Amino acid sequence: MEPPKGFLATLWSFLRFLPYFVGLLILGIVKGALLCPVVCLIMTIGNSAIILGLWPAHSVWTYYCVVRTKQLGPILKLVTCIVISVLLVLWPLVSIIGSIVGGAGYGFFAPVLATFEAVGEGKTNEFIHCFVDGTWSTIKGSFTVVRDLKDVCFYSYFSVMDDLRLQVPPNGKAYEIRLLLVIGAFLLGVFGIIVDMPIITLLALYKSPYMLLKGWNRLFHDLIGREGPFLETACVPFAGLAILLWPLAVVGSVVASFLSSLFLGGYASIVTYQESSIRMGFSYVVSSLAIYDEYSNDVLDMPEGSCFPRLRPYRKQEMLGAASFSRPSSFRQNQELKNNPPSRTGSVKSAISELKSFKLLEQLFTECKRYGEALVSEGVITRKDIEDCKSGKSGRTVISIGLPAYAILQALFRSAKANSDGILLSDNTEITTSNRPKDKFFDYFFDPLLIMKEQIRIENFTDEEEEYLSKLVLLISDPERLKSLQAESPQASERRQAEINAVARRLQGITKSISRYPTMKRRFDELVKSFSQELERKFGGSQSTNGSQSTNRRMRSGLGRMFSQKSFSNNRENTQEIDEEAARFTDSGSIVIEHVQ
Known part of the structure; x- marks a missing residue:
C-alpha cells in the first residue's frame, strides 16, 4: 500500500483511517483486558511451580558441579560458590516477578496485536477474525512458555552443568584468579563507578530534551503521512502508543544510561585485572566517558566528537586498542543512511520477515x-x-x-x-x-x-x-x-x-x-x-x-x-x-x- 501524496489526500486518508484505528484499538484492549488475568495466572502458577520445585535440586547440583569441575582452580571455585549463593537466592524472586510481569504483558498485548493483524492485507473474513484471533492462541502460547521453561530447567540446565563438570581445561591448566590483582582491580572498579555514574547521568539529562523533540517530530511526520511504523496495520497501535509514551521512553533512556554507567565504570576492574596494570585501568575510566558521549551522539544524530579525552591505549594488544577507539559501526551506518536514505514506504512487515531468527x-x-x-x-x-x-x-x-x-x-x-x-x-x-x-x-x-x-x-x-x-x-x-x-x-x-x-x-x-x-x-x-x-x-x-x-x-x-x-x-x-x-x-x-x- 502506497501512502497518499499531497496535503489534502494525506489529511483525508488520516481522517478516514482514524475511527477505523480507534475501533480496532478498543476491541483489542477489551480482549487484552479479559485475557490478561487468565494468561498471567497460568504463567505465574506454572513457572513458579517449576522454579520452586526444582530450586533445591538446582542449588545442590550447581555447587556439586562447581566443586567437581577441573576447569576452575581452588580459589576461583571458592569465589564462584560465593557468587552463586547470591544468584541462587535471587533466582526464585526475580523469575517469579518476571513471570508475573511477562504474563501480564503477553496476555494484554498479544490479543491487541492479533486484532490488528486480522485485518491485514490478504486476510479473509476480517470481521470474524477481529474477535477470534488472539484469544485461544494467546492461552496456548502461555502454556507453551511454561513448557519451554520446564525444558530449560530439566534439560538445558543439567546439560550445561554436565559440560562444566566433565570437560577438561582446553590447555590442560585450570582457570585461576590472581589474588594480588583482585584488590587493585576492585578499587579501580569502584573508582570507575564513582566517576562515570554522575557524569554519564548528567550527559543523559543534557541530551534528553533533544531526544524528546526529535522523536516526536519523526513520529508525527510518520503519522500524518502514514509512513514508517504507521504503514502496516499491525504496527499502528504500537506506533500510536509510542507517540503518547515517548516521554516515558526518554525517561527510560536516562534511567538506562544511569544503570549502564554502573557496568561501564565497573568494567575498569576487568581491564585492570586482565592487563595487570592500574594505569590502563585509569585510562579506561577516562576513555569510557568519551565512548559513551560519542555513541550517544551517533544514536541521536548529533554532531560527532566528544569533549572528553580518549587516552590510549588501555589495552596492551594494539588491535584491541584500535578497535576500542574506532568509531562505532552505528556511526558509519548512520552516515551511509544520510547519503543514501532508504525508502520509507517499504513494508515493515517484510523487513521483520526477512530477519526472522527462527x-x-x-x-x-x-x-x-x-x-x-x-x-x-x-x-x-x-x-x-x-x-x-x-x-x-x-x-x-x-x-x-x-x-x-x-x-x-x-x-x-x-x-x-x-x-x-x-x-x-x-x-x-x-x-x-x-x-x-x-x-x-x-x-x-x-x-x-x-x-x-x-x-x-x-x-x-x-x-x-x-x-x-x-x-x-x-x-x-x-x-x-x-x-x-x-x-x-x-x-x-x-x-x-x-x-x-x-x-x-x-x-x-x-x-x-x-x-x-x-x-x-x-x-x-x-x-x-x-x-x-x-x-x-x-x-x-x-x-x-x-x-x-x-x-x-x-x-x-x-x-x-x-x-x-x-x-x-x-x-x-x-x-x-x-x-x-x-x-x-x-x-x-x-x-x-x-x-x-
Missing part, C-alpha cells in the same frame, strides 16, 4: 523430519533410538543430537559445493552475514557453521568420505554402532581421518548447544512422536526393543548404496594418535589456516 531452525526441523523418515525407513534409526530419546537417556542421542547434526552437515556440504557465501538451505534460501537475523543466539552457532563450511570446502572430501562423515555424525554417540562403523571407514591417511573425526565432534558440539534452546526440546518431542508413528506404520507394532538386531541387519543391507563399506585399521595405537591429532585440529584450526595460506 528461519534456520524451522528449516532444520523440516530437514530433520525428511532425513529422519528416510533413515527410519532404511532402519538406521531404530525403535531403541526413539525410546532412548523419549526417556532422555544421556549418551544415547542419535535423534536429539545426531539427526540435527546430520541435517546441518548436509546443508554444509550443499553450501560448500555451491561456493555459497553463507549457508544454502534445501529450499534455495541462502543465509549470509548480510541478511542473517540480528539475534545473539543465532550468532552463537551461525559463525562457527560458516567456518566449518569453509573448512569442508577446503578439505574437498570425496563421496566416500562424505558418506562416512555423515554416518559418523549421526551415530557418534552410540558406542556399539560407532565401533562397527570404524571398521567401514574409507582408506585414508591418519591426518585425513583425524580431520573427519574433528569435523564430526565439532558439529556434534555445535548441535548440542543448539539443542539447549527452549523451543528445541518441544519440537524434538513432536519429531520423535512422528518417528514412532512411522515405525508403527511400517512394522505394524511388531518390532520391539529387543528386535533392534534385526533392524541393524536391515540397516546394513539397505544402506549399502548410501554408506560405503571400507576396511579400517583397528589398531589401538593408531586410534589414539588419530584422536590426539583431531583434538589439535579442532582446537587450533591449524589445518584450515595451512590450506588457506
Whole structure:
C-alpha cells in the first residue's frame, strides 16, 4: 500500500483511517483486558511451580558441579560458590516477578496485536477474525512458555552443568584468579563507578530534551503521512502508543544510561585485572566517558566528537586498542543512511520477515523430519533410538543430537559445493552475514557453521568420505554402532581421518548447544512422536526393543548404496594418535589456516 501524496489526500486518508484505528484499538484492549488475568495466572502458577520445585535440586547440583569441575582452580571455585549463593537466592524472586510481569504483558498485548493483524492485507473474513484471533492462541502460547521453561530447567540446565563438570581445561591448566590483582582491580572498579555514574547521568539529562523533540517530530511526520511504523496495520497501535509514551521512553533512556554507567565504570576492574596494570585501568575510566558521549551522539544524530579525552591505549594488544577507539559501526551506518536514505514506504512487515531468527531452525526441523523418515525407513534409526530419546537417556542421542547434526552437515556440504557465501538451505534460501537475523543466539552457532563450511570446502572430501562423515555424525554417540562403523571407514591417511573425526565432534558440539534452546526440546518431542508413528506404520507394532538386531541387519543391507563399506585399521595405537591429532585440529584450526595460506 502506497501512502497518499499531497496535503489534502494525506489529511483525508488520516481522517478516514482514524475511527477505523480507534475501533480496532478498543476491541483489542477489551480482549487484552479479559485475557490478561487468565494468561498471567497460568504463567505465574506454572513457572513458579517449576522454579520452586526444582530450586533445591538446582542449588545442590550447581555447587556439586562447581566443586567437581577441573576447569576452575581452588580459589576461583571458592569465589564462584560465593557468587552463586547470591544468584541462587535471587533466582526464585526475580523469575517469579518476571513471570508475573511477562504474563501480564503477553496476555494484554498479544490479543491487541492479533486484532490488528486480522485485518491485514490478504486476510479473509476480517470481521470474524477481529474477535477470534488472539484469544485461544494467546492461552496456548502461555502454556507453551511454561513448557519451554520446564525444558530449560530439566534439560538445558543439567546439560550445561554436565559440560562444566566433565570437560577438561582446553590447555590442560585450570582457570585461576590472581589474588594480588583482585584488590587493585576492585578499587579501580569502584573508582570507575564513582566517576562515570554522575557524569554519564548528567550527559543523559543534557541530551534528553533533544531526544524528546526529535522523536516526536519523526513520529508525527510518520503519522500524518502514514509512513514508517504507521504503514502496516499491525504496527499502528504500537506506533500510536509510542507517540503518547515517548516521554516515558526518554525517561527510560536516562534511567538506562544511569544503570549502564554502573557496568561501564565497573568494567575498569576487568581491564585492570586482565592487563595487570592500574594505569590502563585509569585510562579506561577516562576513555569510557568519551565512548559513551560519542555513541550517544551517533544514536541521536548529533554532531560527532566528544569533549572528553580518549587516552590510549588501555589495552596492551594494539588491535584491541584500535578497535576500542574506532568509531562505532552505528556511526558509519548512520552516515551511509544520510547519503543514501532508504525508502520509507517499504513494508515493515517484510523487513521483520526477512530477519526472522527462527528461519534456520524451522528449516532444520523440516530437514530433520525428511532425513529422519528416510533413515527410519532404511532402519538406521531404530525403535531403541526413539525410546532412548523419549526417556532422555544421556549418551544415547542419535535423534536429539545426531539427526540435527546430520541435517546441518548436509546443508554444509550443499553450501560448500555451491561456493555459497553463507549457508544454502534445501529450499534455495541462502543465509549470509548480510541478511542473517540480528539475534545473539543465532550468532552463537551461525559463525562457527560458516567456518566449518569453509573448512569442508577446503578439505574437498570425496563421496566416500562424505558418506562416512555423515554416518559418523549421526551415530557418534552410540558406542556399539560407532565401533562397527570404524571398521567401514574409507582408506585414508591418519591426518585425513583425524580431520573427519574433528569435523564430526565439532558439529556434534555445535548441535548440542543448539539443542539447549527452549523451543528445541518441544519440537524434538513432536519429531520423535512422528518417528514412532512411522515405525508403527511400517512394522505394524511388531518390532520391539529387543528386535533392534534385526533392524541393524536391515540397516546394513539397505544402506549399502548410501554408506560405503571400507576396511579400517583397528589398531589401538593408531586410534589414539588419530584422536590426539583431531583434538589439535579442532582446537587450533591449524589445518584450515595451512590450506588457506
